[in-house]
Amino acid sequence: MHWDTVYKNLDYLLIGAYPQGPLGGLAMTVILAVGGIFGAFWLGLGCGLMRISKRRRLRWPAMFFIEIIRGTPLLMVVFWFYFLAPVVFGHTLPEAESALIALIVFTSAYIAEIVRAGVEALPKGQMEAARGSGLSHVQAMIFIILPQALFNMIPSFVNQFVSLTKDTSLAFIIGVNELTKAATQVNNRTLTAPTEIFITIALLYFVICYCLTEFSRYLERRINRYQARGR
C-alpha cells in the first residue's frame, strides 16, 4: 500500500493549490454544498408555496418544474446549464458557477416537496384560527404556518443537505476543481495508489455526511419530544 502518496497530497485534496493558486478540493466541495443549500432553500420555499397555492396559474408552473426536475438525473441538469448558458448569455459561464446553479435548481425541486409536506402536515385549524383572528392569507402563512412548518422540516433539510454534499461530486464532470476532481488529478499524476486515494476521499465524504446524518437524527428526536410535550 502507498499511503505516503495520499499523505503527501493531502493538502491538495483538502484545499487545492490555495495560497498560490485557486481554491479547490474539499474546501470547494463545502462551498458548493453550502452555497447550494442556501440558494435551494429560497428557490425551493418559493416553489413549494406556489405548489400548494389555490391559484392554478401559480400551482401548475411549480408542479411542472418539480415533476420535470425530479424525473431527470442531476447529471443531465448539470450538462443542461453547461450547454444552455452559452446559448442564453452568448458566452460560457465559469464551471463552478454553472455547477452551482445546476445544484441549486435541482435541489430546490426536492426542497419544494419538503416544504409542501411540512405545510400540509400542520393541522388545518392553525390556518383557520389565524384567518379567524383577522390575518390575511399571506400574513397567516408568514407569521403562523411557516415558522411552525419550517421548524418541523429541519431534519429533512439536513438530510437534503447530505444528498447535496454527495451530489457536489458531479461538478467534477464539467471540470470544477472539487474533492473528486482533485482525487482524479492526484491519481493521474501518481498512478501508484488509486485504491488508497479513493478510499481516502470516500472517508472524507463519509465523515461529513455521517456527522450530518447523525445530527439530523438527533434533531428529529428533539423535535419529536418537543411536539409530544404539547399533547
Place this chain on the structure above:
Amino acid sequence: MAYQFDFGQVVSGEYGQWLLSGLDVTLRISGIAIVLSLALGTLVAVLRLSKVRPLVWLAASFTEFFRNTPLLVQIFFWYFGSYSVLPDAVNEWLYARDFEFACGVIALTVYTAAFIAEEIRSGIFSIPKNQLEASRACGLSFLQAMAYVILPQAFRVIIPPLISQFLNLIKNSSLVMTIGVMDLTYMARQIEAHTFHGFEAFTVSTLMYLTISLIVSFSVNLYNRYVLHVRSR
C-alpha cells in the same frame, strides 16, 4: 452569430441510432442492477434484524458507509481501486469481459442496496412484532418466518418506496458514463462532440429519462390507489 437549433440532425440517422443504443445500455445496466440490489438489500436488511451481533454490526456499517459516500466516488473506487483489492483471478476474468459495465453494475448495486436495505427494514418494522413471535411459536425458524410470513407482508407496503429507489437507480445510472460505459448520457455527450449541438442532444436524452420516470411514477400512483387504497394528492 445566433445559435441555430437543429433537432432533426440529432434524432435521425446515425446519431438517432446512437441515442437508441445508449438507451438500450441504460436500461440493461439498470435492469441488472435492480435485480442484484434487491437481492443484496434484502440480505442486508435481514442480517441487520438478526440477533447475531457481528452480522448486525456488519450490515449497519455497510448501509451507513455506502449511503454516506457519493456514488461517483464509489464508481471510481471500483473502477480504479478494485484492482489491488480483488484477487487476481477475478481481475483477469473481469478484464477479459466488459470491465466498465461490470464496475457500473457493482457500484450501482452496492449503492442502491444500502438504501433498499433501509426501506425493507422499515417495512419489516411496520409488521406487528407478534407476527414473528406467532410464527416462531408455530415452529418456524427465524429465516423461515422471515421468508414465508414477514417479508411477503412487508413487501406489499414497501413496493412504492422500493420502486422510487429503482427510479433513483435508473437516474443514477447516468453517472457510469464517467468510466466509459456507453449509456444514454455518454451518447448525448458523444453527439455533442461530433455536431456541437449539445443543447439538442441533451434535450432529447433528458426527455427519454423523463419518459421512463413519468411512466414509473404513474404506475406507482396506480398501485397506491388500487392496491393500497391511498389517495394521492
